[in-house]
Amino acid sequence: MAEVDKLLIQEIRSGADDAWMRFVDRFGGRLQAFVRKKIRDSATVEDIVQDTFIGFINSLPNFDESRPIDSFLFTICRYRIIDHFKKTGRRPDMSSLTTTDSQQQIELPDAIRGASTIYRSGERRRAEENALLQILQQEVALLMENEAWIKLACLELLFVSSTPNKEIAELLELSQPQVASFKHEFVDKIKRQMLRLGVNADLFPELYPDQQA
Amino acid sequence: MFNEFSDADLAAYLEEDLDANQASKLEAALISNKPLQDRLQSIRLQIAVGEHSLGSIWRQNNLGCPTRKTLGGYLLGILPNDQKLFIQSHIEVRGCLTCQANLADLQEQQTQNQEELTARATRYYKSSIGHFSQRRQDESL
Numbered sequence: 001m002a003e004v005d006k007l008l009i010q011e012i013r014s015g016a017d018d019a020w021m022r023f024v025d026r027f028g029g030r031l032q033a034f035v036r037k038k039i040r041d042s043a044t045v046e047d048i049v050q051d052t053f054i055g056f057i058n059s060l061p062n063f064d065e066s067r068p069i070d071s072f073l074f075t076i077c078r079y080r081i082i083d084h085f086k087k088t089g090r091r092p093d094m095s096s097l098t099t100t101d102s103q104q105q106i107e108l109p110d111a112i113r114g115a116s117t118i119y120r121s122g123e124r125r126r127a128e129e130n131a132l133l134q135i136l137q138q139e140v141a142l143l144m145e146n147e148a149w150i151k152l153a154c155l156e157l158l159f160v161s162s163t164p165n166k167e168i169a170e171l172l173e174l175s176q177p178q179v180a181s182f183k184h185e186f187v188d189k190i191k192r193q194m195l196r197l198g199v200n201a202d203l204f205p206e207l208y209p210d211q212q213a
Numbered sequence: 214m215f216n217e218f219s220d221a222d223l224a225a226y227l228e229e230d231l232d233a234n235q236a237s238k239l240e241a242a243l244i245s246n247k248p249l250q251d252r253l254q255s256i257r258l259q260i261a262v263g264e265h266s267l268g269s270i271w272r273q274n275n276l277g278c279p280t281r282k283t284l285g286g287y288l289l290g291i292l293p294n295d296q297k298l299f300i301q302s303h304i305e306v307r308g309c310l311t312c313q314a315n316l317a318d319l320q321e322q323q324t325q326n327q328e329e330l331t332a333r334a335t336r337y338y339k340s341s342i343g344h345f346s347q348r349r350q351d352e353s354l
Binding site for chain 1: 230313
């Protein structure tokens with residue numbers, strides 16, 4: 001977290017009203033712009049931003065200062081938007097499938113019972129996610145540090161938005177073999193690091209692109 | 214036709230992380246497209262049982278998102294070409310909603326009347342300060 005944000009959080013934790021004013025001034029605009037991407041009604045947008053700030057106050061005792069504030073705020077905000085859409089019937093209700101109890105009861109259709117589909121405890125699941133996250137953070141940071149922007153763009157489009165290789169090659173002025181090469185190099189590196197951390201790479205289907213089809 | 218939406222798009226939709234235009238297109242397609250409905254349901258179940266996706270871990274943790282300072286540089290057009298292309302791809306093609314919001318906010322700060330921005334902050338302050346004070350009294354901040 002940036003030093004200026006750390007100081008602001010410390011002041012808020014000490015209960016300073018003016019620090020809270022600075023906080024809403026600093027983050028209100030970006031949160032409002034975020035909600036406006038989803039909801040047009042301005043009163044609803046402001047209600048959701050307000051609920052986000054209240055959610056932040058409630059979560060503050062457990063807030064991990066190693067995490068960027070805006071990422072934390074956007075996560076709260078996203079949940080408020082999901083709640084809003086659930087209330088207004090605009091999105092499927094996922095809540096019944098997200099509790100620990102309900103996880104024991106879900107019958108999975110055969111289509112998603114692959115080798116990687118294994119019931120695991122929440123603790124184990126979090127450990128696997130954290131291991132992959134740690135590796136990805138290091139790799140992305142390294143690419144940024146080396147100013148390998150085109151490679152980073154290529155990997156992000158491949159893995160985050162599943163953009164086809166041909167389209168990526170056109171967008172980034174690469175050849176298709178270059179895109180494939182970036183992908184293979186990245187996948188190999190991630191798999192090696194996961195092995196080193198003792199995490200089973202089989203759990204992540206994207207690391208086995210040939211089996212995905 | 215339904216393959217116009219990748220699994221990554223469907224997961225982002227379920228987590229309210231898909232661009233609004235894409236989400237509207239997806240909702241329109243879902244009405245009459247049974248295979249697409251089935252894929253969405255599968256992904257919904259995968260999320261519910263904790264199936265990992267490298268893409269969603271990357272997306273949920275905002276990996277690669279430029280800082281506000283860098284986005285400011287992007288708006289001013291002072292970044293090197295490759296970095297500019299990365300940010301363009303990140304915002305427009307990958308469709309990062311967080312960075313779209315940060316960029317819109319930075320643009321608004323440049324163009325909107327300062328009094329309006331202050332009035333907005335004051336509204337948020339007034340609507341939350343009661344709760345803030347209550348938590349302070351509870352000593353749970």
